[in-house]
Amino acid sequence: MVDLAPRAEDALAELPAEGRQEIMETIAAALVQPESWPPPGGGGGALWFGPRSWVAFTAYLDAIEVYDLGWVG
Template identity: 55%
Template sequence: MAFRVDLSVQAEDALKGPPDEGHRDVMEVIAAALAQRGSWPAPGGWDGAVRQGRRAWVAYATYGDGTEVYGVGWTG
């Protein structure tokens, strides 16, 4: 089943700062969060989740048809 991933304006803006390596780290964390569906917050509610990687993190919420990433960070 395909899911949509939307980046909020704030998340898109945050990705303008880091180098390519930072973009890659953030995208790897997003992919890992999507792959572990059992760790998702309840769809459509007010709950969100934070997923951390080696040097990046993402904050996201899930909905019936996809995921919204509303915060990202990278430590370079």
């Protein structure tokens, strides 16, 4: 499961379609590799990079929360 913090939702909404697509692919890549997540509980963070994007997230037992993201278009 993925949750987007309000700040990340706002940033995603401002991107062009190409940027939104890449961000969603970057999130999906991070989501399927839980061994790369920080320890569960929301105290730590991790970065995951796409070709021209990045997402910052924290982890819980069965989900990640994306709290920041970016795309270089």
